[in-house]
Amino acid sequence: AQRVTQPEKLLSVFKGAPVELKCNYSYSGSPELFWYVQYSRQRLQLLLRHISRESIKGFTADLNKGETSFHLKKPFAQEEDSAMYYCALRTGANNLFFGTGTRLTVIP
Amino acid sequence: NAGVMQNPRHLVRRRGQEARLRCSPMKGHSHVYWYRQLPEEGLKFMVYLQKENIIDESGMPKERFSAEFPKEGPSILRIQQVVRGDSAAYFCASSPGQGDPYEQYFGPGTRLTVT
Numbered sequence: 001a002q003r004v005t006q007p008e009k010l011l012s013v014f015k016g017a018p019v020e021l022k023c024n025y026s027y028s029g030s031p032e033l034f035w036y037v038q039y040s041r042q043r044l045q046l047l048l049r050h051i052s053r054e055s056i057k058g059f060t061a062d063l064n065k066g067e068t069s070f071h072l073k074k075p076f077a078q079e080e081d082s083a084m085y086y087c088a089l090r091t092g093a094n095n096l097f098f099g100t101g102t103r104l105t106v107i108p
Numbered sequence: 109n110a111g112v113m114q115n116p117r118h119l120v121r122r123r124g125q126e127a128r129l130r131c132s133p134m135k136g137h138s139h140v141y142w143y144r145q146l147p148e149e150g151l152k153f154m155v156y157l158q159k160e161n162i163i164d165e166s167g168m169p170k171e172r173f174s175a176e177f178p179k180e181g182p183s184i185l186r187i188q189q190v191v192r193g194d195s196a197a198y199f200c201a202s203s204p205g206q207g208d209p210y211e212q213y214f215g216p217g218t219r220l221t222v223t
Contacts (some may be wrong), residue, residue: 036214043214043215043216043217043218045213045214046212066125086150088151092164094153094163094206095141095153095156096151096153096212097150097152097153098143098150098151098152100148100150
């Protein structure tokens with residue numbers, strides 16, 4: 001069975017400090033992983049996906065199959081990064097399996 | 109493009125009543141997905157529909173829950189005889205196609221409270 005684990009419910013960092021949001025997965029198939037973000041009073045939106053290997057808003061995430069991880073990183077956190085972040089695993093063509101989310105707070 | 113619309117945003121029902129949640133996909137999107145988020149949990153897939161067809165309902169509870177996406181009008185998630193455990197946020201997403209590279213666009217959600 002699939003599982004997505006985000007061990008930190010809450011994470012606080014100071015502005016300018018590096019940030020890493022952890023995500024570990026368990027899946028018997030070939031994983032496709034995503035990070036979604038929900039800013040205050042906004043809807044859930046895609047931040048990045050592992051297959052595109054791009055940096056969005058300074059965030060990057062590398063799929064590590066050996067460690068079954070897909071941690072989200074940013075070298076210098078900004079106040080506008082404060083949001084709820086969800087790691088998600090595509091388990092079929094149709095649906096996404098989400099972790100429980102991490103609320104990131106960037107302290108000015 | 110107004111994005112995915114869901115209504116109502118908040119719905120309060122007494123135990124035993126019916127709840128109807130509506131989702132209008134983005135213009136040009138013919139694929140709709142419903143997710144449920146229980147308190148302290150992640151979003152859980154419920155059902156995937158295309159116009160007039162249920163493609164995957166593997167995440168739907170076996171009883172009391174049903175979904176439709178008619179040829180005309182919004183997709184409807186219907187919960188009959190609601191119980192307290194149905195209290196959750198229900199999210200709808202839409203996409204123009206299936207799977208990658210078709211990103212799912214999410215609506216703002218409907219928060220259902222069963223009293």
